[in-house]
Amino acid sequence: MLEVLACAKINLTLDITGLLPDGYHELETVMQSVALCDRLVFSLRPQGIELQTDSPFIPAGPENLVYRAAELLQRVTGCRQGVHIFLSKNIPASAGLGGGSADAAATLAALNQLWSLGLSREELFGLAEKLGADVPFCLAGGTVLARGKGELLTPLKPLPPLGVVLVTPPLAVSTAQIYREYDRLLPGVHPDTPAMVTAIERRDIMAVAALLGNILEPVTATLYPQVYVVKKALKAAGAPGVVMSGSGPTVFGLCRDEGEARRVAARLDPGLGRILYTRFCCHAIKLAVITGCR
Structure with missing residues (x-):
C-alpha cells in the first residue's frame, strides 16, 4: 500500500494575458504549495478502480479527478492491475485551492510507483496536462511561475514557511x-507578476504581501x-x-x-x-x- 499526502495550492498572483488558439484563457500566475493536505491510500486489487471517500459530498466515480487519473494511466499504459483508493478530504472542495487537482496529481505519482509503470517525469506531466490546468503544478509543487493553461512551469526560489x-x-x-x-x-x-517574481527572488516578504493580486x-x-x-x-x-x-x-x-x-x-x-x-x-x-x- 502507498499513502500519499497531496498539498493544496494558493495563487500569489493570477492574471489572464489573452486567449490561446484553442479558446482557452492564457494565464500567468505565481502558485505556491501550502501544507494543508488531502490524504490518499492506494492498495492493489486484481482489477478495476474502486474509489472511497470520507465525505458524502465528494463523488466516488468517473466524475472524480482521482478516478479519471487512474483510468487515464490504465488507458495509456495498458495496465490491467486494479486499485482501491481511499481519499480523506481536508482541502475544501471547489474553493480555489486545487484540491481535486492535487488528488489527481497524487494519483498519477502513486500509481506510477504502485503499478510499476516506469513513466518518466515528462510523461507524467504530459498526462497531468490532460486532466486539468492546475494538475501539472500539483505534481511539481513549491513556488512556481505558471503560464499557458498552467502547464508551462518555471520554478522560483523557495520562500520561507510563511x-x-x-x-x-x-x-x-x-x-x-x-x-x-x-x-x-x-x-x-x-497584478504585477514580474514584480512579484522579483520580490520572491529577493525574498522580500513585505513586498510579496503587497503585490498579491488576482484578476x-x-x-x-x-x-x-x-x-x-x-x-x-x-x-x-x-x-x-x-x-x-x-x-x-x-x-x-x-x-x-x-x-x-x-x-x-x-x-x-x-x-x-x-x-x-x-x-x-x-x-x-x-x-x-x-x-x-x-
Whole structure:
C-alpha cells in the first residue's frame, strides 16, 4: 500500500494575458504549495478502480479527478492491475485551492510507483496536462511561475514557511461561470507578476504581501460580495496581505509565520465560513510505503 499526502495550492498572483488558439484563457500566475493536505491510500486489487471517500459530498466515480487519473494511466499504459483508493478530504472542495487537482496529481505519482509503470517525469506531466490546468503544478509543487493553461512551469526560489490563513465562505462557485463573467466584464486591474517574481527572488516578504493580486477577484466578488467581506475581516484581523485564490471563493491572508496565522485566524468570526491556518511548503506530494495492517 502507498499513502500519499497531496498539498493544496494558493495563487500569489493570477492574471489572464489573452486567449490561446484553442479558446482557452492564457494565464500567468505565481502558485505556491501550502501544507494543508488531502490524504490518499492506494492498495492493489486484481482489477478495476474502486474509489472511497470520507465525505458524502465528494463523488466516488468517473466524475472524480482521482478516478479519471487512474483510468487515464490504465488507458495509456495498458495496465490491467486494479486499485482501491481511499481519499480523506481536508482541502475544501471547489474553493480555489486545487484540491481535486492535487488528488489527481497524487494519483498519477502513486500509481506510477504502485503499478510499476516506469513513466518518466515528462510523461507524467504530459498526462497531468490532460486532466486539468492546475494538475501539472500539483505534481511539481513549491513556488512556481505558471503560464499557458498552467502547464508551462518555471520554478522560483523557495520562500520561507510563511503563514497562511484560509477562509472559505459557504458558497458554490463555478470556475466556468467566473471565466465567462470575466470575458463579459473584462476588469482592468492586472497584478504585477514580474514584480512579484522579483520580490520572491529577493525574498522580500513585505513586498510579496503587497503585490498579491488576482484578476478574477472582482469578478467573483461582484457575484458573491461575501468575498469582499472576508477580505475586509482578514485585513482587520492583522493579515499583512490578503487576496482571493484561484476563481474563489477562498480568500487567504498572508502572514509572517504560522504563529501569526494562528493568531489572525483566532480573531476572525467563525460565521465567515471555514477558517484554517497553515504555512508555505516546498513540495506538492509526499509518498510513503505502508507496511503491515491498518
